[in-house]
Amino acid sequence: MEYNFRDIEKKWQDWWKANKVYQVSNQSEKPKHFVLDMFPYPSGAGLHVGHPLGYIASDIYSRYKRLKGFNVLHPMGYDAFGLPAEQYAIEHGIHPAVSTASNINNFRTQLDKIGFCYDWEREVNTSQPGYYKWTQWLFLKLYNSYFCNTEQKARPIAELVAKYETAGCKHFTAAQWQQFSVAEKEEWLMKRRLAYSAYGEVNWCEALGTVLANDEVVNGVSERGGHPVEKRRMRQWYLRITAYADRLLHGLSTVDFSDAMKEMQTNWIGKSSGAEIDFKVKSEQGKIETLRVYTTRPDTIFGVDFMVVAPELDLIGEIKSKEQTIADDEYLAYVKSRSERERMAEKKITGVFTGAFAINPFDGKEIPIWTSEYVLAGYGTGAIMAVPCGDERDHKFARHFNIPITNIIGAHYNGEEANPTKEAILENSGFLDGMLMKDAIEVAIEKIEAAGIGKRKINYKMRDAGFSRQRYWGEPFPITWKDSVPVAMHEKDLPLLLPHMDEVKPGKGGEGPLLNLTEWVNTPEGQRETSTMPGYAGSSWYFLRYMDPKNDNEFCSRAASDYWGQVDLYIGGTEHAVGHLLYSRMWTKVLYDLGLIGFDEPFKRLLNQGMIQGSSRFVYRIHGTSQFVSAGLKDQYTVDQIHVDVNIVDGYELDTEAFRKWKKGEFADASFLLEDGKYICGAEVEKMSKSKFNTVNPDDLVYRFGADTFRMYEMFLGPVEMSKPWDTKGIEGVHRFLKKLWRLFFKLSDSPSVGGGEGEVIWTDAPATDAELKVLHKTIKKIEDDTERFSFNTGVSSFMICVNELTDLKCHKKRNPATARDLTGSLCTAYCGRTLAPAGQ
Template sequence: MAAYNPASIEPKWQKYWHDNNTFATESTSSRPKYYVLDMFPYPSGEGLHVGHPEGYTATDIVARYKGACGFNVMHPMGWDAFGLPAEQYAIKTDTHPSVVTRKNIERFKAQLQAIGFSYDWQRQVDTTDPQYYRWTQWIFTLLCDTWFDDAQSRGRPINELIEELDTGKRKPANGVQWQTMSDTEKRRLLEGYRLAYQIEAPVNWCPALGTVLANEEVIDGRSEVGGFPVERRPMRQWMLRITAYARRLLDGLDALEWSESLKLMQSNWIGQSRGAKVRFTVGNSTLEVFTTRPDTLFGATYMVLAPEHPLVSMTAGPHSSVPETWPADTPMVWRGEPPAASPQIAVQAYQQTTASRSERQRQEDTRKTGVFIGLHAVNPVNGDRIPIFISDYVLAGYGTGAIMAVPAHDERDFEFAKKFQLPIRPVVRRADHAEAEMPLVDPGVACHSPWIDGLPTDEAKARMCQLLEEKQLGESQTTYRIRDWLFSRQRYWGEPFPIVHLADGTTVALAESELPLLLPEMSDFKPTQTMEPPLSKSPAWRDVYVRLIGTGASPRAVVVAAGTPGAVAARRELNTMPQWAGSCWYYLRYLDPHNTETFCDKAIEKYWLSSPAGVDLYVGGAEHAVLHLLYSRFWHHVLFDRGYVSSPEPFRRLINQGLILGEAEYTLFSDASGNSVSIDDVDPNWTSQPGADGKIRFISRRRSDGAELYASSVDADAVERRGDVAVLKSAPEIRVDARYFKMSKSRGNVVNPDEVIRDYGADALRLFEMFMGPLEQVKPWSMTGVEGVYRFLGRVWRHIAGTPDFPSRVVVERDGRCYRQGLELNNADALVAREERQSILRPLHRTIRKVTQDIERLSFNTAISAMMEFNNLLGKPKTLDCGQMLSFVRLLEPFAPHLAEELHVLLTGEAVHGSVSRQPWPSYDEALCVADAVDLPVQINGKLAGHVMMEAGVADAEVLEMALADDHIRSRLAGRAIKKHVYVKGRMLNLVVPG
């Protein structure tokens, strides 16, 4: 047999799987289901890097293994293909995004197929395919058609709300009369209930990207994509009412088999706070605040509103609530910087300053600023008249956008009070009566608070809530940090909204028959210079006539020709949906990807997602912890409420694969005259700047004299590792910096899987991806590591297939006769063969058990080392048993499927072969997993003192005798009497002696 040559066997088997539909999944089956899902990729122009196949290989192993165990396995792949990078590349190269996207998908698909994943490619989805986004749009219309019933804590059809309003069972909040409202008024009112609605609000506008972004997409005041500055601007935008589901999304986490840290990230993002809503009186009206510390109400000495608070929205004219003159005795510091002539002017000026400050500036500079608005409120518990300020440390979007300030017990209020010389009144003391440093934020005991004096903080909170409710001054309340999801983008390459705007300013969803609403073909899809979306450049698409069908309060629109009876002019929504839209439900489409009647057949959904509920294993990066994973859960809850899916949570078990870093990089610093400087003498605060070649250059200073130093990279061959640092082989006194970096194009440390496959094959790539370490851990890439697993595969090949130098030793026993390569063995050799088969039996069963258990617990690295150990045993014997080798090959198949297929054919013969993946998983005999003899470790006082050879099944009583009979152990005991002994069956014996 020829030597192991992956290049010759891998494409052959990939073609075989494709031609034979080996991995096609049945949509329903009498077999149990197993749904194993990857986070589908965004097909970028750069192609795959070795980080992508990490999770994909893990799921592929599980998929192949579960299939072998008799499950009907769903293991699909698709493309999250709408989004900014393709659009920006399209603009740069003046090609259409659909062309760019198609090309990228082809590249990605070819790369994935070259790795030999067992995807059912007939189920692939592409979010930019109209037959896919048709259903994204359909789900959006479902969100429009759903309102959240707080009392029942679930989403319900809007028609049920209309019915309740019609019959008077439910009254609109603001006291208006539903029955006498016009259709336009009704539609406006209903928009306040729908899960998808529009609102004019300050949003995250990113000028560089030419679009608004969701809170989740803004990190430290910069866009997650590209890191461009983001500013706050008021714009009319589509929002999804995810806040309505905050409690459900939080509570739902408990039942999920996700890592604790991931659940925590989501629960922090949702951010539940329990506290109270309290009503303060301002003139004739009331001002509500939310506080988590109702027990400190007696210590409230002023109030603060967000600059965007409705009370200060009008700052001029007779109807403004802000007075035209400062009250007497208003301190100068309260009037703004510089002091303004009137509260109206001061408030206006402050609002402008706030609006012009970017999110980043606001976060970086936490010094307290603000102005007095010229009004006072009355503290409902003690009648105190307290001044009201506006300040940007109070956020408009959280709670009621207003706070009561208790400077004695809140860090921020304390700072503010110091600056504006406001009174600080302690109402909590330490439980041990010790003097407390101001502010005292920790729990203690209430004081100077007539209603609750002496109560510990916990009880004081509860008592205060109870009293507020009794006196009708407020009530307990739970608020959430999460905001509604900003759902529109001013870009071209996304799903168009299935929405039209009518002349009366209301919006109407398109009828289902109108879907998909195709993205218009446009040659100019570049962002406009204004904040208008690119779709505004196509008036022919924008301006339409529609006929309204259904009820007047909640109609649907059908596009008709101008002049059709009943036609009214309308304008299409010009924004598009964010990239997250398509990924919110793709796992449902895989189940029934070609259905034209519905997004997914109910019976098929029920088979795959009801018992056990949800996707059985979902693997992807932790970067989606609060974006995709939260959005998707939200949509799924809505689909569940509306009866379209059979369980509330989509992803029962989720694993985050760890990042793969680039190979170790060594950095040497040298001074201007080129002398190497040891890292000990280099200031650790390096700065970086891009060099002429576009790569990042690091610059630092010498500690001793501050001279500028320049970094250069050193080849791995030139250094010797010593812990965290490494030294130059040529000059060991010079230490260089050694570290691993995230793979990135700009660092030039990206490893392309194509090259790994070319040099070592897909099986070696797969194996190394898994062998590096635990799936969830961050791990550095290593080409020599790839060579290591490649050598292992080569040895497996040599043992089973044989090579020109080492003919195969595989022996087949048939009808009591042994054959090697078709030739019958003589009696002596046959006897050896049977003996050798017997000696491999126990290790084989132990390996089967280990690999099986390790796949179950996703510990692939240890499964591989178990197979390596087994393979290491195969070098010595003269013969190898065909049946045993088949079992081994079966174990190897999920990890190295191409090699396994090829060896399976060699072992079974051309005539009877089929895919090894169709063969059942080998079983193991627990009795054969126990070694027949053990070298039992013997300890004295817990320290290893020697070993005793012992056959399996020796009686416990004999073990001690055997140990005491051993010369070496006796000498170690040195005659000391044994006080006690501990024997753990088959594992070890501990002798306890005095001293």
């Protein structure tokens, strides 16, 4: 028998299962280590070769830490609520619970084949009541807490109520508070709660009668059906993550994330300091007296040549002049149809003059007020003072609309492009003349404050996080509305089960599908909230649940979270850089503030795996025929480029027979124009996706080469943090290496009776020579180094070098004194996921 990976792998996987080898206890003498993967959304497409990349890396590291004497928590679960399952239900009539369960089954089967060392006893599934009960419980904690500005931490809202009752605040006295109605009191509390309700804009599609995710809007129309989409204001839930902006910023210095990751989060939070300035307004209507702008560069106030107000601000209606009305309305309609992304990415300069003017408080100059989509309502005050000589966008705008440009920085401005310098000496700048700009910032703020027309202001680009979705497949809010006042459910009544729906369709007026369940919505206490929580609700705290997954009384006992503490190593993709990672950091800080856990950063160390892209293949059909031309000849014809399944292409050469059978014979009558007797496909690197026919399923590879080969090959592809297109060519090399390793201990046997998937034993117990030991120890040292710095590709390479050298030395020894087994049976086990040595180590 030859190296029979199938029998060997099955034997060990069964053995692990039977002996619960990877079950982890919360009690141990050993030091703890928590190695976590970002859990997957179980999509219907199943696992492709991109998913396991990070999982294999974390698995190797977990096994390595275990070998080093740690009690390692290495769990896996499913982020099971989400939009695609709901979409699938709408299109195919399959209930999300059904498709999700079947997807999870499929994922689990696929994961098991790769030989991971997860403790499956700790599996979590965010869509199970036993789990989302605690997501709801945590929501109530957020709802019932506020951010105390003095202590800079979350406190129970009851403390705030007590303060209002006894001392009032700057907006009202204690006596006034007592007089407030329930609704008035709630309105004040909503301004402070960490989870609160307010109005916000959504993508509304009239034709589909529903709210759409950004993902479902393509080029301003709905992906399904191509209907127009516009912005609409609706009541939403939010998390007050902005209250934690500073702590989220400072916390970055206490964690081991890449500099790029820290930078991305820092930029997302976008802390800036500057001033808010009120400009007097001169308009036909005369309704509005001042326009408030936020600027980080108050030193440039004498260079302001125009103002820009976000188009959606109500303010515009109140300052615009009669002649401008039509232009404005048209422009507003145009902006309403555009996504924020499109607005920011737009190169074309658009805008409308409102007909009103602002007055520069220092020199009395009249400044035209414009509106343009490049200013967003959500940031700062939604209005900017534009300084063309110092800001490129302002400069382009001024040029486009022929607005005269004031130069306040002399030779630093060349008249061609803006110069955002702070090093220039100011000119044409009144009381700031002759000052260095960076010094003038302070002077300007002081003057503005002294004149009572503005104040120093710290601003954040980050906005509060929208926390409700007009969807079915998510956690229901434990909230009931009574006379437009939200009432929280009592903790002891949780979970609020997601009720069954036969058919998932949107509720009236864009509300969530749950609105259709009249009996469920209408309760004696009032009307239930019909929106559900977003995908990131369950994933913001799941790492805690792994520590104590079966606890019915708590989300996670303090003993468990004290024992396991922070995640020591978290592996996942950078695509979560600013979403999931910021949310879970915020939740952790809230839980810490409330004394529910003992640490305020969830992830001590973060490793970002690169994305495995698909390498798509194309065939070229001569337009209007069933004749296909090889890539090298395609320019001679008018052709349609068609994605072809990468699994029927060998490198670039199409298997034409398989192609005729592909897609149930859609191309059965295809004929081919070949080059050099071959049909060569075109290629492009794209995201790995079922619709592009470029997915490679790990199951096939595991079947053909074994899990060990598959794992090592994924690691051998390159640095784990780098993105790269998948290419199966090359897996043979790793497979050859494992066969070569096997041949250090066995030889091919003629006798079929030598069984168990293991050949004839040829190893000896003879002591190793110095040369052999040198190879061994050199390799152990190198691979430990490589594993510690997550350089798994060079680790695999070191194994290859070692085996090549031992083969050259004709070494077939297993033990004595330091053994080959140390290497093959331990470190290699960490990489492969099981052992090649028959000793069972």
